[in-house]
Amino acid sequence: MPTQRLRLNDGHMIPRLGLGIWQVPAETTAGTVATALRMGYRLVDGAAIYGNEAGLGEGVRQSGLPRDEIFVTTKVWNDDQGYDTTLRAVEASLARLGMGQVELCLIHWPCPARDRYLDTWRALIRLREEGRVRSIGVSNFMAEHLERLVGETGVVPVLNQIELNPRLQQAELRALHDRMGIVTQSWTPLGQGRSFDAAPIREAVARTGKSPAQVILRWHLQLGVSVIPRSTRAAGLAENLDLADFTLTDAEMAAIATLDEGLRCGPDPMTFA
Numbered sequence: 001m002p003t004q005r006l007r008l009n010d011g012h013m014i015p016r017l018g019l020g021i022w023q024v025p026a027e028t029t030a031g032t033v034a035t036a037l038r039m040g041y042r043l044v045d046g047a048a049i050y051g052n053e054a055g056l057g058e059g060v061r062q063s064g065l066p067r068d069e070i071f072v073t074t075k076v077w078n079d080d081q082g083y084d085t086t087l088r089a090v091e092a093s094l095a096r097l098g099m100g101q102v103e104l105c106l107i108h109w110p111c112p113a114r115d116r117y118l119d120t121w122r123a124l125i126r127l128r129e130e131g132r133v134r135s136i137g138v139s140n141f142m143a144e145h146l147e148r149l150v151g152e153t154g155v156v157p158v159l160n161q162i163e164l165n166p167r168l169q170q171a172e173l174r175a176l177h178d179r180m181g182i183v184t185q186s187w188t189p190l191g192q193g194r195s196f197d198a199a200p201i202r203e204a205v206a207r208t209g210k211s212p213a214q215v216i217l218r219w220h221l222q223l224g225v226s227v228i229p230r231s232t233r234a235a236g237l238a239e240n241l242d243l244a245d246f247t248l249t250d251a252e253m254a255a256i257a258t259l260d261e262g263l264r265c266g267p268d269p270m271t272f273a
């Protein structure tokens with residue numbers, strides 16, 4: 001499953017399933033990342049604000065895998081938005097990671113009140129040209145932010161990482177991504193467990209013998225998105241990777257679609273600064 005990949009609009013490939021490391025303590029990140037990579041994960045989703053980029057880089061090295069088999073994402077934090085500040089922030093991320101290049105760098109939030117995401121984007125375009133980042137994308141961008149970004153710069157993000165789980169299914173934004181050639185990637189994919197007991201999940205669990213988390217992660221994959229669950233337990237890491245031996249039926253996918261309530265676990269991208 002982790003070796004299955006999606007094509008980005010710049011021709012590079014991204015693993016469909018990865019490990020998220022938000023809230024993984026800095027001192028244990030290297031161990032978690034190395035364990036995950038040895039199990040078969042090939043994508044690690046980091047960010048400057050997570051405070052554990054050094055551990056991410058160390059975990060990649062500890063894994064013993066060739067660097068070119070691993071896809072590393074980092075993100076530019078809100079306070080660093082702007083042209084020069086972004087150039088400096090990405091260099092600082094690379095230094096903490098101990099890497100010459102990351103596979104993907106995202107603008108973490110649009111922060112419309114700051115109105116700096118266009119300059120931030122122009123800096124990422126330059127960093128891509130200079131080879132410091134291989135692909136560039138965004139996170140938490142709404143339709144109007146995506147349309148303005150592309151309208152002003154002509155450069156389409158390869159990916160938009162957004163909150164997506166059974167209670168917040170983001171059908172309209174996913175459709176826009178498809179029209180624009182942008183990969184959707186789901187954050188908080190398990191939705192803080194709030195749908196684990198819902199009837200459509202319980203019924204799919206009963207039929208397949210898989211766990212609620214596995215059913216929900218399989219739902220993400222069948223939507224066609226990339227997904228980055230976090231677990232710090234070896235058993236959780238293994239469980240979240242073990243999705244290849246079952247398929248949800250069309251009826252099960254339709255039943256899970258009814259769980260959409262448009263409710264966020266995280267902040268609203270229109271106001272978060």
Ligand SMILES: NC(=O)c1ccc[n+]([C@@H]2O[C@H](COP(=O)([O-])OP(=O)(O)OC[C@H]3O[C@@H](n4cnc5c(N)ncnc54)[C@H](OP(=O)(O)O)[C@@H]3O)[C@@H](O)[C@H]2O)c1
Binds near residue numbers: 190211231237239240
């Ligand atoms: N771009 C953004 O603004 C943004 C925002 C939030 C998150 N993210 C990214 O998305 C990643 C994932 O989101 P997330 O960390 O919020 O949440 P998540 O992956 O949906 O859920 C993580 C929680 O679920 C538990 N869990 C994991 N696997 C499980 C399983 N198989 N069964 C039961 N419980 C399980 C974990 O506990 P255990 O560790 O005990 O397993 C943890 O408490 C983040 O780590 C981060 O990389 C991005």
